[in-house]
C-alpha cells in the first residue's frame with residue numbers, strides 16, 4: 001500500500017493495557033457481502049466509473065461455501081480449529097478501492113471501514129471476509145485486477161482480512177459444488193484464511209512453509225479438489241521433508257487477534273511488571289495494541 005502524506009500526528013492520553021486473551025480454538029468469521037460496487041478507477045489511462053452488483057446466485061454460492069468452509073476447516077485440521085460465522089449483506093456500496101502493481105485493484109479494510117468498524121466494535125470477530133464483484137480485466141469498462149480470485153494476508157486493525165472476488169458470470173464453477181467439476185468450492189476461503197495463519201505463525205517467530213510453495217514439496221492441484229491435500233498437510237504439520245514434518249503449529253489455532261472483549265478486565269500495565277508470569281501473552285497483547293495504533297496512524301495519514 002502506498003500512502004504519501006506529510007505532517008505530524010500527535011497523540012496524548014493513551015495508555016497501554018494488558019488483557020486476558022481468550023485461548024479457545026473457536027474462530028468467529030464475519031463475511032460481508034457487498035451488494036454494490038460503485039468506484040472510479042483508472043483504466044487504459046482514463047478515469048472510468050464502474051458499477052457492479054452481486055447476483056442472487058453469487059449470494060447463494062458464498063453462503064454455501066461459508067457453510068462448507070466451517071465443516072471443512074474442522075475436518076481438515078482434525079478438530080484443531082472450530083469455525084463460527086455470520087454472513088451480513090451490505091447495501092452500502094464499495095466506493096473506493098486500493099491499488100498496487102502486484103494485485104491491481106482490491107479492497108482494503110480502510111476502503112470499507114464505515115461498514116466493518118461497527119462489527120469490529122462488537123468484539124466478537126476474529127477474521128473478516130469481504131465478498132464483491134470486480135468484473136473481468138479483459139472486458140471493456142470493468143475493473144482491471146490482476147489474476148486473483150481471493151486475496152489474503154492482509155490485516156486491518158490487527159485482524160486478518162481477505163477479499164473474496166465473485167466471478168464475472170454465474171456460469172463459473174469456482175464457488176459451485178458439482179460432483180463432476182468441483183467438490184471443494186470453499187477452497188478460496190480456506191486458502192485466504194491460511195494466509196492469515198501463515199502470517200501469524202511467522203509473527204510468533206515459528207517456522208512455517210510458504211503457502212504458495214506446494215510444488216516445492218511435491219503437491220499439485222488435483223481435479224475436483226484442487227490443493228485440498230496440501231492444505232490439510234499444511235494445517236496438521238504433516239508435510240514430509242527429508243528431515244522432518246512441517247506445517248503450521250497446532251498452537252496457532254488458539255492465537256486469535258486481541259479484541260475489545262479481551263480487555264474487559266484489563267489492568268494498567270505497570271502492575272504486570274511486578275508479576276511477570278505469562279509475559280509472552282502480555283507482550284503479544286501489547287504488540288496487537290501497538291499494531292492497532294499504527295493502523296490508526298496510517299488511516300489518519302491516508303485521510304490527510
Ligand SMILES: [Zn+2]
Nearest residue numbers: 191195211212
Ligand atoms: Zn495465495
